[in-house]
Amino acid sequence: MMAKEAFDFDEHERQQVALIDALRAEPQAEILGVVDASGVGGSSFSNDALWTMRFAFASWQIKDSTVRESPLNVVGLVSKDNLERHMASITAYSILRIHARINQNSVNQPETALLEEVLEFNAESDAMNSVIKKLREPVYRDDSFFGRLQLNRKINQFEIRAPWLGTEIELLVSATELEEFEQAITVSKALWQAARKWDKRLREYAAVQLLDLKNEEWRDEDEKPVSRRQFKKRMRLNTVSAYPDGSFEFWFDDDDLFWGHAIKIDGNLDDGPEHANIAG
Numbered sequence: 001m002m003a004k005e006a007f008d009f010d011e012h013e014r015q016q017v018a019l020i021d022a023l024r025a026e027p028q029a030e031i032l033g034v035v036d037a038s039g040v041g042g043s044s045f046s047n048d049a050l051w052t053m054r055f056a057f058a059s060w061q062i063k064d065s066t067v068r069e070s071p072l073n074v075v076g077l078v079s080k081d082n083l084e085r086h087m088a089s090i091t092a093y094s095i096l097r098i099h100a101r102i103n104q105n106s107v108n109q110p111e112t113a114l115l116e117e118v119l120e121f122n123a124e125s126d127a128m129n130s131v132i133k134k135l136r137e138p139v140y141r142d143d144s145f146f147g148r149l150q151l152n153r154k155i156n157q158f159e160i161r162a163p164w165l166g167t168e169i170e171l172l173v174s175a176t177e178l179e180e181f182e183q184a185i186t187v188s189k190a191l192w193q194a195a196r197k198w199d200k201r202l203r204e205y206a207a208v209q210l211l212d213l214k215n216e217e218w219r220d221e222d223e224k225p226v227s228r229r230q231f232k233k234r235m236r237l238n239t240v241s242a243y244p245d246g247s248f249e250f251w252f253d254d255d256d257l258f259w260g261h262a263i264k265i266d267g268n269l270d271d272g273p274e275h276a277n278i279a280g
Contacts, residue, residue: 016052020075023114026101031113033057033072034128037092037135037153042083050077053086053115059131062102067127074100076115086118092154093132095123141173141181145189149173157241164237165195172241183244190269191240191248202250202265202273203232209276210263218258226257235263246270254278 036058042051057072078086090096097120100113139151141158149158149171158173158181175184191198207228215225226234234255241249245268252263262280267273 016075019112020077020114023075023101023103023112026103026114028099028101028116029113030063030097030119031057031060031072031100031102032063032095032097032123032125032128033060033074034131034135035090035092035094035096036071038155039092040087040090042078042087044080049079051080051083052076053078053083055090057096058135059128061127067131069131070111072102073112074098074115075112089121090118093135094121095125095128095132096121097123141178143185145192146171146185151176162192164192164240165199167237169237170239172239174241174243180244184242187244187246187248187269188240188242191242199237202267203235205273206235206252206263206265206276207231210278213278214257231257238262251279 034057036056038056040053040055042053044051053076055074057074059067059069060072061067076086096118098113098118099116101116102113103111135153139153141149141151143149146160146162149160151157152159152172155172156176158176160171161168162171163169171188173181173184173188175181211226211228211231214231219225234257236253236255237250238253239249239251241251247266247268250265250273252265254261254263257263258278260280261278264277264279265273266275
């Protein structure tokens with residue numbers, strides 16, 4: 001099983017530019033939709049003055065057409081001030097009416113729309129209100145080992161608090177379809193059933209990968225060098241994410257080793273830990 005590849009920001013930027021250019025050629029449509037639980041986010045590439053705003057409709061319809069209960073990703077190019085205003089105005093489960101250009105005929109890609117204008121921030125729709133009611137209902141999956149996991153719609157993952165070597169941590173199962181959920185739960189069980197082995201292996205790997213970085217670049221002026229033993233002991237596990245393909249992510253609190261950044265370790269069951277970095 002292969003671990004997830006490192007994220008290529010340059011390639012991601014190229015893909016986003018190509019997508020937006022393609023969407024500009026599509027006809028404009030009036031769309032009504034329910035914003036999903038994740039709300040609005042934004043990012044800026046290179047030195048562009050405009051920011052890319054992103055949100056998704058959990059359910060939507062083009063004017064005078066049937067309601068679609070499938071995601072529609074919405075992107076828009078906005079100024080930083082407009083991004084902040086939209087982030088304050090567009091909340092999870094709000095109903096928006098927008099003008100946008102949509103790639104309805106895309107192949108092997110999720111449907112995406114380029115935002116032209118928000119016509120109404122809090123629209124009224126009986127059909128969309130029914131969707132919202134359904135979205136607010138809790139979704140559970142039961143497992144004989146961990147118990148009852150609940151879907152966190154904001155991150156689209158099932159979650160539960162579970163004991164790890166005497167400390168309760170968060171387990172995130174990154175799969176919503178039943179088959180993939182079962183696969184990811186199998187990964188989780190394998191980690192938990194050999195928790196002591198994995199915990200030792202991951203801390204050792206992090207120390208090998210990051211200890212020199214800590215002592216050479218992340219020490220305060222009056223701080224003594226951190227030993228390998230101290231480094232491993234100060235790491236505090238917070239979250240484990242398990243994936244259907246056998247891969248995992250472990251997130252540790254750094255106890256101020258890296259001035260409050262998290263320590264993230266990626267790997268998979270077959271090959272063990274493969275990447276360690278500081279994040280957040």
